[in-house]
Amino acid sequence: MHEDMNKVAQVTLAFWIMKICATTLGETGGDLLSMTLNLGYAVSTAVFFGVFLLTLFAQVRSRSYHPLMYWAVIISTTTAGTTMSDYLDRTPGSDISAARCCWWRY
DSSP states (O other), X not given: OOGGGOOSOOOSHHHHHHHHHHHHHHHHHHHIIXXXXXXXXXXXXXXXXXXXXXXXHHHHHOSSOOHHHHHHHHHHHHHHHHHHHHXXXXXXXXXXXXXXXXXXXX
16 A cells, blocks of 8 residues: 555554553543533433544545544544443443344344
């Protein structure tokens, strides 16, 4: 692949440290909105999914690798994913059994 076309970080020790930090930040951000600010899982999921779409759009539209943009997408992905899974798992009346059935089926 031509170097100018690469928009992904190199996988090094620093990458894995940043990935762990991003996952931790995702958990913390999701809990901040949903539990601490008491917005609930549905609103928090909508907020973080919107942020994810904005960062993803910016990353896809960029013509080269921008570290801050790349990591913004990673952080928004972990945050949106965390709040989505919390919504399905912790919201009373939310039936996650269908999702579990599909997961174990494949």
